[in-house]
Amino acid sequence: MRVLVVGGGGREHALVWKLRQSPLVQKIYCAPGNAGIAELAVCVPIAVDDIQGLVDFARKENIELTVVGPELPLTAGIVDAFTAVGLKIFGPSRAAAQLEGSKVFAKRLMQKYGIPTAESRTFTDVEPALAYVREKGAPIVVKADGLAAGKGVVVAATLEEAETAVKKMLVEEEFGAAGKRVLIEEYLTGEEVTVLAFTDGDTVIPMVSSQDHKAAYDQDRGPNTGGMGAYSPAPVLTAELLAQVEETILRPTIAGLKQEGIVFKGVLYAGLMITAAGPKVLEYNVRFGDPECQVVLPRLQSDLASVMLAVVNGNLAAQQPVWRQNHTACVVMASGGYPGPYEKGQVITGLSAVRQHTDVYVFHAGTTKQGQQLLTNGGRVLAVTAWGDTLQEALDKAYRAVKAIHFAGAHYRRDIGHKATAHTEKAKG
Ligand code: AMP
Ligand code: GLY
Numbered sequence: 001m002r003v004l005v006v007g008g009g010g011r012e013h014a015l016v017w018k019l020r021q022s023p024l025v026q027k028i029y030c031a032p033g034n035a036g037i038a039e040l041a042v043c044v045p046i047a048v049d050d051i052q053g054l055v056d057f058a059r060k061e062n063i064e065l066t067v068v069g070p071e072l073p074l075t076a077g078i079v080d081a082f083t084a085v086g087l088k089i090f091g092p093s094r095a096a097a098q099l100e101g102s103k104v105f106a107k108r109l110m111q112k113y114g115i116p117t118a119e120s121r122t123f124t125d126v127e128p129a130l131a132y133v134r135e136k137g138a139p140i141v142v143k144a145d146g147l148a149a150g151k152g153v154v155v156a157a158t159l160e161e162a163e164t165a166v167k168k169m170l171v172e173e174e175f176g177a178a179g180k181r182v183l184i185e186e187y188l189t190g191e192e193v194t195v196l197a198f199t200d201g202d203t204v205i206p207m208v209s210s211q212d213h214k215a216a217y218d219q220d221r222g223p224n225t226g227g228m229g230a231y232s233p234a235p236v237l238t239a240e241l242l243a244q245v246e247e248t249i250l251r252p253t254i255a256g257l258k259q260e261g262i263v264f265k266g267v268l269y270a271g272l273m274i275t276a277a278g279p280k281v282l283e284y285n286v287r288f289g290d291p292e293c294q295v296v297l298p299r300l301q302s303d304l305a306s307v308m309l310a311v312v313n314g315n316l317a318a319q320q321p322v323w324r325q326n327h328t329a330c331v332v333m334a335s336g337g338y339p340g341p342y343e344k345g346q347v348i349t350g351l352s353a354v355r356q357h358t359d360v361y362v363f364h365a366g367t368t369k370q371g372q373q374l375l376t377n378g379g380r381v382l383a384v385t386a387w388g389d390t391l392q393e394a395l396d397k398a399y400r401a402v403k404a405i406h407f408a409g410a411h412y413r414r415d416i417g418h419k420a421t422a423h424t425e426k427a428k429g
Contacts, residue, residue, distance in 0.1 A: 327393070330416070395417050
């Protein structure tokens with residue numbers, strides 16, 4: 001099978017790496033890819049949102065399966081465009097992708113089908129929004145409706161912060177169209193966990209759990225990023241809680257969409273808060289998380305291409321993906337300044353030494369090659385991933401590799417997995 005992967009970050013490197021191991025896959029293209037992906041696939045310079053360009057390429061190259069990494073093309077209808085001309089593509093339609101593309105759409109679905117989530121109201125006018133904020137008090141959460149590259153959520157500790165966020169979105173239109181509607185919601189407390197699931201619109205098969213680290217610095221301090229690291233499994237999600245998540249969140253979401261006439265095919269990402277009252281949805285995404293993908297896929301023992309084809313063909317019920325009983329950890333090495341402004345073009349060294357390390361794989365996020373030199377080319381540069389029999393073993397291997405890799409300004413979190421360690425300590429008593 002000839003496969004095209006759309007995207008060029010750490011998530012897509014992990015997708016390409018796993019698909020490369022499939023006996024069904026002969027050749028992989030990636031648009032646009034990065035320097036790491038280029039070692040496993042043919043990279044083609046087509047932007048992820050150039051949907052016509054991607055359709056034309058897939059037809060010309062007789063691509064038999066296209067796999068979409070990022071949300072942008074999904075919300076723009078890439079799946080509809082491919083399907084319309086008879087091309088197989090893994091991902092949700094534009095209608096189903098509204099689950100991520102519009103937080104108002106997602107909240108309405110949850111409210112209608114009784115899916116546990118934060119209490120929330122939607123506003124388009126500033127005065128009633130401010131009145132509601134004052135009525136509810138802080139802490140409170142303000143969210144732009146549309147896609148805002150992870151920056152559209154303000155967890156306000158004070159009334160002043162909440163009011164500023166509302167005004168920025170509704171008056172100053174800082175997020176453009178994405179912020180013309182805002183949700184104001186109840187502040188939830190607990191521990192966060194990510195549950196990804198394969199679904200063909202009927203059958204829902206959860207993957208192993210993981211936990212992201214969104215804040216830039218140790219102890220969850222500093223501004224939010226795309227994700228500074230992850231590990232799997234996340235002990236906060238016990239087998240009992242996972243069963244509850246399946247029953248009360250994953251299945252009702254897919255069934256609710258179906259009731260609305262929308263068939264969701266692809267990966268459903270449930271970003272959850274494990275509250276004292278049980279798991280509640282913070283957000284849905286309609287694709288693998290980045291960096292969650294980098295810790296989840298290495299634990300998949302089964303063939304990813306077979307599972308993806310089953311999703312596309314609507315016969316996921318016949319699949320029983322098998323997972324390894326190991327632990328994975330991923331440490332993201334980011335450019336100096338990220339998530340604020342940062343410089344590109346720093347020389348990266350040490351990767352050839354890390355190739356000698358066992359149970360480690362370095363997924364590239366923002367890299368490019370100039371001659372023989374590997375250069376930084378994004379905010380998140382590398383996703384250094386390792387596995388072992390315990391989380392501690394995986395973390396030790398990942399950090400040993402991180403210490404062997406160098407580029408000017410590199411920063412990374414030193415406390416990936418700290419919440420899991422706390423669970424282990426508690427269990428020991
Ligand atoms: P989202 O993009 O909706 O997942 O929000 C980004 C981050 O904001 C989440 O990962 C949480 O850390 C935080 N967050 C979102 N909604 C809430 C909420 N209702 N209560 C507390 N924290 C939240
Ligand atoms: N790691 C969170 C995301 O992919 O949106």
